[in-house]
Amino acid sequence: MRDKAKLKMKVNGKTHSVEVEPDASLLEVLRDQLNLRGTKKGCEEGECGACTVLIDGLPVVSCLTPALKCQGLSVETVEGMEDGKKLHPLQEAFLETGAVQCGYCTSGMLMSSRHLLEKNTNPTAEEIKIGLSGNLCRCTGYVQIIEAVLSAVKKIKESEK
Amino acid sequence: MRVYTTIGQSVTKVDGREKVTGRTVYAGDEVFPDLLYVKVARSDRPHAEILEIDLSSAKNIPGVVGVWTAHDLPGANATGTRIKDESVLCSKRVRRVGDPVVLIAAKSLRAANSAKESVSIGYRDLPAVFDPEEALRPEAPRIHESGNLLFEKKMIKGDVEAALSKCAYVITNTYRTQRIEHSYLEPEAGTAYMDGKKLTVKLPTKHAHFEQDELAKILGLDRKDIRVICAPIGGYFGDKQGLSPGYYAAIVTRLTGFPAQMVYERRESFEVSTKRHPYIIQMTTGADKEGHLEAVKVDILVDTGAYASYGPSIIGRGVVHAVGPYRVKNIHVKGRLVYTNNPVCGSMRGFGVPQVAIACESQMDLLAEAVGKDPFEIRRINCLQAGEENASGQTLKASVGLTECLGEVERIQESLPPHPREIDPQYLTGWGLAIIYYGIGLTGLPNPGVAQMSVEPGEKVQLCVGVGDGGQGAFTTLLQIASENLGLSQGDFNLLSADTLTTPNSGTSTASRITYVVGRAVTEACHHLAGQVGKKVAANWGVMDLVFEDGHYHCGVRKISFREAVDTLVNEKLLAEGIFDPPTTPTDKETGLGSPYATYAFAAHAAQVSVDRETGQVNVLRIIASHDVGKMIHPVHVYGQVQGGAMMGLGYGLLENVIVKKGRILNPGFRAYLIPSSMEVPEFHISVVECPEPTGPYGAKGVGEPSLLPTAPAIHNAVARATGQYLFDNPVAMEDVWRALS
Numbered sequence: 055m056r057d058k059a060k061l062k063m064k065v066n067g068k069t070h071s072v073e074v075e076p077d078a079s080l081l082e083v084l085r086d087q088l089n090l091r092g093t094k095k096g097c098e099e100g101e102c103g104a105c106t107v108l109i110d111g112l113p114v115v116s117c118l119t120p121a122l123k124c125q126g127l128s129v130e131t132v133e134g135m136e137d138g139k140k141l142h143p144l145q146e147a148f149l150e151t152g153a154v155q156c157g158y159c160t161s162g163m164l165m166s167s168r169h170l171l172e173k174n175t176n177p178t179a180e181e182i183k184i185g186l187s188g189n190l191c192r193c194t195g196y197v198q199i200i201e202a203v204l205s206a207v208k209k210i211k212e213s214e215k
Numbered sequence: 216m217r218v219y220t221t222i223g224q225s226v227t228k229v230d231g232r233e234k235v236t237g238r239t240v241y242a243g244d245e246v247f248p249d250l251l252y253v254k255v256a257r258s259d260r261p262h263a264e265i266l267e268i269d270l271s272s273a274k275n276i277p278g279v280v281g282v283w284t285a286h287d288l289p290g291a292n293a294t295g296t297r298i299k300d301e302s303v304l305c306s307k308r309v310r311r312v313g314d315p316v317v318l319i320a321a322k323s324l325r326a327a328n329s330a331k332e333s334v335s336i337g338y339r340d341l342p343a344v345f346d347p348e349e350a351l352r353p354e355a356p357r358i359h360e361s362g363n364l365l366f367e368k369k370m371i372k373g374d375v376e377a378a379l380s381k382c383a384y385v386i387t388n389t390y391r392t393q394r395i396e397h398s399y400l401e402p403e404a405g406t407a408y409m410d411g412k413k414l415t416v417k418l419p420t421k422h423a424h425f426e427q428d429e430l431a432k433i434l435g436l437d438r439k440d441i442r443v444i445c446a447p448i449g450g451y452f453g454d455k456q457g458l459s460p461g462y463y464a465a466i467v468t469r470l471t472g473f474p475a476q477m478v479y480e481r482r483e484s485f486e487v488s489t490k491r492h493p494y495i496i497q498m499t500t501g502a503d504k505e506g507h508l509e510a511v512k513v514d515i516l517v518d519t520g521a522y523a524s525y526g527p528s529i530i531g532r533g534v535v536h537a538v539g540p541y542r543v544k545n546i547h548v549k550g551r552l553v554y555t556n557n558p559v560c561g562s563m564r565g566f567g568v569p570q571v572a573i574a575c576e577s578q579m580d581l582l583a584e585a586v587g588k589d590p591f592e593i594r595r596i597n598c599l600q601a602g603e604e605n606a607s608g609q610t611l612k613a614s615v616g617l618t619e620c621l622g623e624v625e626r627i628q629e630s631l632p633p634h635p636r637e638i639d640p641q642y643l644t645g646w647g648l649a650i651i652y653y654g655i656g657l658t659g660l661p662n663p664g665v666a667q668m669s670v671e672p673g674e675k676v677q678l679c680v681g682v683g684d685g686g687q688g689a690f691t692t693l694l695q696i697a698s699e700n701l702g703l704s705q706g707d708f709n710l711l712s713a714d715t716l717t718t719p720n721s722g723t724s725t726a727s728r729i730t731y732v733v734g735r736a737v738t739e740a741c742h743h744l745a746g747q748v749g750k751k752v753a754a755n756w757g758v759m760d761l762v763f764e765d766g767h768y769h770c771g772v773r774k775i776s777f778r779e780a781v782d783t784l785v786n787e788k789l790l791a792e793g794i795f796d797p798p799t800t801p802t803d804k805e806t807g808l809g810s811p812y813a814t815y816a817f818a819a820h821a822a823q824v825s826v827d828r829e830t831g832q833v834n835v836l837r838i839i840a841s842h843d844v845g846k847m848i849h850p851v852h853v854y855g856q857v858q859g860g861a862m863m864g865l866g867y868g869l870l871e872n873v874i875v876k877k878g879r880i881l882n883p884g885f886r887a888y889l890i891p892s893s894m895e896v897p898e899f900h901i902s903v904v905e906c907p908e909p910t911g912p913y914g915a916k917g918v919g920e921p922s923l924l925p926t927a928p929a930i931h932n933a934v935a936r937a938t939g940q941y942l943f944d945n946p947v948a949m950e951d952v953w954r955a956l957s
């Protein structure tokens with residue numbers, strides 16, 4: 055009898071083959087087996103958004119996503135955001151505008167923001183609020199996070215000039 | 216005005232890069248080979264005697280390393296912040312749902328969870344009490360030997376009854392506030408391991424040295440054999456001190472020798488962590504015919520739950536602040552703290568003051584209406600000015616920027632264009648105003664901040680402080696203060712924080728005291744260090760009078776920077792320590808009068824709300840916040856505190872409520888316990904007032920807690936303006952608003 059399942063998925067561009075418990079969540083596999091602990095566990099009930107990652111570009115709460123559902127898919131986490139030593143414009147903007155206080159919601163916020171900007175390169179503050187509404191932050195009151203996303207939009211535009 | 220190089224600049228958050236790249240290692244992110252996973256089996260009864268505990272099936276689960284009860288504990292089985300009334304593991308009796316009974320360690324989280332499920336505890340239920348008024352009746356079941364009245368605190372000045380009998384206006388109402396949950400995004404966590412002979416615990420905590428003392432007793436070890444390191448804190452808002460996962464992990468390491476880790480599940484965190492106390496407040500406000508306050512009488516009854524936690528200190532602060540930032544000659548405040556079998560309440564941002572602020576500020580608006588004055592005017596004629604005496608009889612010598620805050624809010628409010636909802640027939644709208652003050656530092660107690668520094672040629676300057684950073688930016692701020700003092704920048708320092716092995720005890724990260732108290736200690740340490748280096752410079756130059764200014768030593772035309780002086784003239788390691796204990800006096804035992812705080816922060820908020828005429832749904836459209844912080848060290852962080860605090864205040868006033876039925880929390884998670892999301896963010900207008908505090912570092916006071924205090928009261932007043940009816944219960948409930956409308 056097999057008690058572990060074989061899972062092959064891409065994480066931040068790199069292919070991983072791991073043996074997982076059949077009921078393991080993506081969050082568990084990322085954190086405990088692939089040692090990618092930048093993705094946070096805030097509730098394990100799909101309610102806080104701290105565990106948000108992208109699967110084939112779409113945001114999911116990894117705590118409620120069975121790891122086996124990612125068979126053959128491509129997962130992006132906060133650890134894949136930097137380009138070498140260079141921060142992603144969103145990371146830079148978060149750092150500059152005060153969008154990071156305790157930092158526990160940050161990875162999830164960054165992933166949701168990334169998805170938002172891929173869908174909509176020029177969002178309004180109202181659209182950002184909607185885009186981030188599944189990610190809770192208890193520290194900042196969201197204002198500086200919204201400012202960060204707006205500032206990242208500017209940074210991206212400037213870098214494309 | 217003095218020009219600073221770093222004070223007042225929004226420099227890069229020192230721990231920010233780690234956080235945006237996901238590299239910050241929180242206590243639950245620690246990895247060890249042979250790590251044991253820790254779980255605690257808990258009581259599902261609010262009040263019961265433990266008859267038997269059956270561990271046999273739990274012990275047989277593969278991977279389970281140990282299953283322990285109170286009898287196996289290595290040291291004291293009593294803990295608590297103020298009173299040691301809590302058991303680490305209960306042996307005979309449980310007093311609330313969630314009381315810890317059995318400790319489990321296993322090689323995998325799955326095994327630990329299965330073991331927890333298969334522990335069976337036999338109980339005999341005891342009569343329980345869930346209402347603070349009932350708990351005070353003689354026939355009520357006793358929750359602790361000492362009786363259910365845990366603590367009583369009074370503040371008495373003048374003759375309140377005589378004064379009330381002469382007042383032109385007397386307004387009495389009863390206010391009720393709810394329990395709320397801190398809801399930090401990082402659930403409590405802790406990791407313990409042996410580092411040589413030292414049992415080392417990493418946990419997010421607001422006071423590492425307190426944990427070390429407490430753990431020494433619980434583990435039956437000498438303090439010096441325990442090292443507590445404050446892990447990065449994923450939010451705390453007043454909580455994260457005392458019995459928590461780090462304690463249980465430490466016990467497992469003590470019992471097995473293996474590294475151990477425990478992380479609370481969200482549900483467990485809701486059930487077990489302390490809440491903001493629910494208050495029942497009866498307040499009588501008396502004023503003369505112009506609306507000048509003559510007398511205020513307050514009776515506060517507080518349900519603290521099954522254990523004391525920070526309760527006595529919280530009611531102490533609540534009583535001192537009950538009258539608000541007003542000039543009142545006749546005062547009678549009584550606060551009683553009562554044990555029940557409900558969830559435990561403890562320290563939360565605002566520490567006993569958010570509750571009284573709602574009552575106090577509603578009363579002021581009611582008074583304004585009765586007298587026929589507007590909300591700004593009634594506050595302006597009554598609020599404290601520098602040189603005046605506050606409720607506790609303390610003369611506020613300086614740094615009283617309340618009138619300025621009020622002026623700022625009024626100016627901004629008048630400058631705003633009408634909100635589109637003001638002309639939308641579906642909505643009623645209204646503005647509400649509230650003002651507060653908040654004592655910085657512990658109430659009437661010595662609470663020294665300590666900072667140590669050292670320097671040697673070619674090395675970074677080392678700064679050691681015993682506090683962690685809760686996300687507010689404490690580290691960045693303390694480094695700015697050190698940089699400004701020595702003419703250096705952030706990169707010139709090596710900061711050591713909250714580690715019982717390497718840093719001094721700087722007191723607890725509470726009462727908005729880090730910037731003011733610890734920041735001032737950093738300034739003192741810098742002065743001593745600069746003095747020592749200065750002696751070397753003077754000796755080398757052969758001069759007597761040397762001036763240290765802008766990071767340089769000067770004598771006539773000769774000049775050398777602090778850094779150059781260290782690198783070229785110092786040939787040893789120099790050490791310096793700075794201590795600052797804010798000048799306070801304990802409050803009088805009988806009258807509660809005295810000078811409990813060295814300085815106060817002030818604030819005014821206005822909130823504009825819309826109320827849906829059909830449903831009673833309240834939305835906050837705009838918040839105007841003005842804060843007197845003394846001096847803004849880091850503007851982005853101050854704004855972050857004001858916005859984050861105001862949003863927490865919005866949650867308190869409108870959304871959040873821990874629903875408890877027979878001692879059980881019915882909404883222990885974010886699905887049914889709603890904290891504000893990005894969708895609730897209103898339009899913000901912030902104005903910072905700087906009335907320098909002479910004893911603060913560069914004039915700074917604090918802002919962490921003041922930021923949340925006026926928001927909920929302002930929302931109440933706004934709803935009252937919009938609907939024409941005051942609601943005396945917090946949070947403002949949709950059904951109550953709906954009833955008010957129909």
Ligand code: FES
Nearest residue numbers: 096097098103117
């Ligand atoms: S941990 Fe996944 S949503 Fe909270």
Ligand code: FES
Nearest residue numbers: 155156159191193
């Ligand atoms: S920064 Fe702490 S939860 Fe968002």
